Amino acid sequence: MPYNKSFKLTEEIFNFPLREIKRFIRDFHSEMRKGLSGRKSSLKMLPTYVKKPKGVEKGESLAIDLGGTNFRVLALKLKEKRRILILGSKKFVLKKKHITGTGKALFDFIAGCIKTFMDEYKIDISEKHSIGFTFSFPMKKRRVSSGILLRWTKGFKARGVEGKDVVKLLNESLKRKGLRNTKVVAIANDTVSTLVAKSYEDETCDVGAILGTGTNACYPEGQMIINIEWGNFNKIRLTPYDRKLNYLSQSPGEQILEKMISGMYLGELTRLVAKDLIRDAIPKTFKSEHMSIIESDTSKNLSRINRLLKKLRITDSKYTDRKLLKKICAMVSTRAARLSAAAIASVVTKIDPYLSRKHTIAIDGSVYEKHTGFSRRISATLKEIFGRKTANIKLSLTKDASAKGAAIIAATTDEEMILT
Numbered sequence: 001m002p003y004n005k006s007f008k009l010t011e012e013i014f015n016f017p018l019r020e021i022k023r024f025i026r027d028f029h030s031e032m033r034k035g036l037s038g039r040k041s042s043l044k045m046l047p048t049y050v051k052k053p054k055g056v057e058k059g060e061s062l063a064i065d066l067g068g069t070n071f072r073v074l075a076l077k078l079k080e081k082r083r084i085l086i087l088g089s090k091k092f093v094l095k096k097k098h099i100t101g102t103g104k105a106l107f108d109f110i111a112g113c114i115k116t117f118m119d120e121y122k123i124d125i126s127e128k129h130s131i132g133f134t135f136s137f138p139m140k141k142r143r144v145s146s147g148i149l150l151r152w153t154k155g156f157k158a159r160g161v162e163g164k165d166v167v168k169l170l171n172e173s174l175k176r177k178g179l180r181n182t183k184v185v186a187i188a189n190d191t192v193s194t195l196v197a198k199s200y201e202d203e204t205c206d207v208g209a210i211l212g213t214g215t216n217a218c219y220p221e222g223q224m225i226i227n228i229e230w231g232n233f234n235k236i237r238l239t240p241y242d243r244k245l246n247y248l249s250q251s252p253g254e255q256i257l258e259k260m261i262s263g264m265y266l267g268e269l270t271r272l273v274a275k276d277l278i279r280d281a282i283p284k285t286f287k288s289e290h291m292s293i294i295e296s297d298t299s300k301n302l303s304r305i306n307r308l309l310k311k312l313r314i315t316d317s318k319y320t321d322r323k324l325l326k327k328i329c330a331m332v333s334t335r336a337a338r339l340s341a342a343a344i345a346s347v348v349t350k351i352d353p354y355l356s357r358k359h360t361i362a363i364d365g366s367v368y369e370k371h372t373g374f375s376r377r378i379s380a381t382l383k384e385i386f387g388r389k390t391a392n393i394k395l396s397l398t399k400d401a402s403a404k405g406a407a408i409i410a411a412t413t414d415e416e417m418i419l420t
């Protein structure tokens with residue numbers, strides 16, 4: 001079949017028209033209701049035991065952030081007037097051996113990083129310090145100071161952690177490193193920290209979302225913030241490429257929406273499509289970040305794409321193939337952005353079915369922040385869905401939020417939520 005003709009067919013199956021978006025939203029609501037009432041659902045709707053902050057919280061604390069490619073430690077100070085100061089921050093690279101070895105090795109490494117940070121910033125370890133822990137995985141919680149890992153996502157697979165309280169594991173590692181007075185007092189998902197951080201300064205914020213290596217969102221249901229774990233939503237029409245990616249993945253059947261949206265998988269999905277439609281096989285080193293470079297190449301000869309392909313060891317690409325690759329990238333990421341918009345629309349209309357008031361959606365994550373055109377496509381799709389009412393939805397890139405949020409939550413644990 002001529003290449004262009006088969007591209008047209010592929011483009012058709014990757015389409016996500018308004019009609020399907022509307023069905024997506026209905027199914028999403030139905031899964032949300034099932035999850036909330038404890039019935040079987042692809043949306044877990046996990047209680048977090050965290051509520052939106054009042055903006056008057058004060059204090060100093062440490063914050064740590066685990067869940068992507070890096071691990072971060074920060075020292076923060078909450079000031080009056082809804083201001084947060086970052087006193088210090090350090091990034092540590094997580095190696096494969098850390099995320100695929102034993103849980104003990106992972107948490108000992110993290111505790112070691114915290115110790116290094118405290119030494120570097122001359123923080124007196126004999127004094128008491130509380131840590132707010134942003135842990136970007138699904139957790140079962142009964143209070144703010146504990147979190148049982150339900151299962152790893154995003155390629156993490158440290159042994160002996162699923163089913164355990166990660167706060168306990170880390171506090172034990174901290175003790176082993178000699179940090180007897182430094183304790184994790186609060187743990188939250190990254191979406192929750194993001195929502196808390198943004199709503200500390202903006203009261204209309206009621207959704208926290210991550211579009212990065214993984215994807216997810218949370219929102220308040222009454223007082224309690226609920227972690228939706230939307231990456232696992234599975235009432236979606238899949239293309240043969242989605243099925244293949246899912247089948248070949250580390251976790252078949254899980255995180256279906258995440259596999260269509262997030263940075264961990266978009267590159268691989270594109271590679272699988274390209275393998276079918278383009279003569280030169282794109283290597284496995286092809287990443288989601290490359291898609292953004294490809295999509296933003298507006299040069300006449302697509303020379304940036306050519307340079308990138310050379311780096312990927314494809315030395316003699318044809319112009320027509322480069323053009324086709326650009327189209328494939330745009331097709332895969334456009335669908336991802338439209339799916340993200342559909343998920344956001346589902347959450348906002350769960351909170352406020354007629355969009356009768358203003359909603360700020362705090363969003364963080366590399367795909368949203370860095371992928372060319374991604375945020376624009378989300379906004380355009382929301383407009384398609386809501387028309388003029390979209391004016392009531394404000395998407396707000398909220399950087400560093402997961403650390404700030406963890407610090408706010410740590411500073412307010414004395415007001416801990418009681419089991420309801």
Ligand code: BGC
Pocket residue numbers: 067136137138153154189190191210212213214215216217229231258
């Ligand atoms: C995890 C979520 C997390 C999201 C974004 C997903 O893989 O299951 O808990 O919020 O990634 O980091």
